[in-house]
Amino acid sequence: MHSKRGGRPATVATAAAVGTVAVGLLTAFVGTDAGASAASRHPGWEQSVRAARAGQDAAAPAQKRSGAGRAKPKAPPRKVSRTISHHAAAGGRAVSLTLDDGPHPEWTPRTLDLLRQYHVKATFCLIGPNAERHPGLVKRIVAEGHRLCDHSVDHDTGMDHKSADYQKRQILDAKRMIDKASGGAPVHYYRAPGGAFTPTSRRVAAEHGMRPLGWIVDPGDWQLPGTDAIVRHAKEQVEDGAVLLFHDGGGDRSETYQALRRLLPWLKSQGYGFSFPKS
Incomplete structure (x- = not known):
């Protein structure tokens, strides 16, 4: 939500x-x-x-x-900006599709099938325990060329009112769960639940190689307003370079799935391409 x-x-x-x-x-x-x-x-x-x-x-x-018996040292985290990314990296008439709150055992596979059908790459913002429960889906997301995003452990939309230690645990514990589930694939972004970013959460994310990730288009699919409303809101809000916010987890996402079935071909017909968010 x-x-x-x-x-x-x-x-x-x-x-x-x-x-x-x-x-x-x-x-x-x-x-x-x-x-x-x-x-x-x-x-x-x-x-x-x-x-x-x-x-x-x-x-x-x-x-x-x-050096006998020593493990190979890990590469340091990549350097990223602490500023919140709201736009597609490709610029121009490109948009970035992001999907939150998964992976979900029903809706994530169906969404992945849809993305493959329309040759679209997306960013999946994963809840740590969901990734832990469904590592096969996390690996499939990576194998099919999509990107991973840390969406915290508990999806606490009040994180901006919590202590720095609490925020750090929510971010880094989720990242560890996602790392393990994916087999070590890069986690490019961190999205605060409900957009509740703080200077602390942005710093912690960036220090661990994750660009804070926002959005511009929010069609409100998490409110279950109906497929027609989701499609209408998305069309009204879309603009060049926008990051689009949708959900493949967190409950029944049949409305979102049906909306994407209509929106993906429509966006392409309007000349939009798809790109990952700036990282």
Whole structure:
């Protein structure tokens, strides 16, 4: 669900292993009565233990220097603007279709089929737990050339009245869920539920490679006004470069689906192309 606000612009290893075994055996022996006796009879015994320990300590940094066993470091997040994107990247007579609140087990697959039929690429703004429940759909979205957007964990439209820590958790926990569901595909955008962006949420998103994403065209499909009303509102609001807001999740989206069946060919007949939002 969306409010109307916020939508428009405003070898070393072997040595280490041997050293570890030696330290274990020597230390264990020293801890026994026999070990204590041996230490008194052989003053060099404790020095041997210390030397073994020193060898182990020396081997550990060397192993780290060699890079053995280390995971490949992740690439840093891409640098993006904190400003809210409202327009298509292609410019000109292009629009950007975005779909919120999925993935949904019924309406997301049907929407994907429709997009494939009309050769349209879209951006899917996913709720974290929904992505977690339907990883196959998230992977399909990516495989068919669409983009991913973080739409928070709980779709809390009052996030702009919550603490900075709360906002950060909502954004980053959702991103982790989407990352896992997609197999690590890029999450290009963050859309605040209801458009409730704050300086904090925009900063957190941008620092993690996600451009804040708004909209210009909101036909109100989330209010279930009927297919005819959705189509009429979209036609009245559309303009060059606009980001369009629709929903494939959050309940019964039959009206949205039927509206898109009419709007996608109409937009093309009016000379509109489709592009991803500016990122």
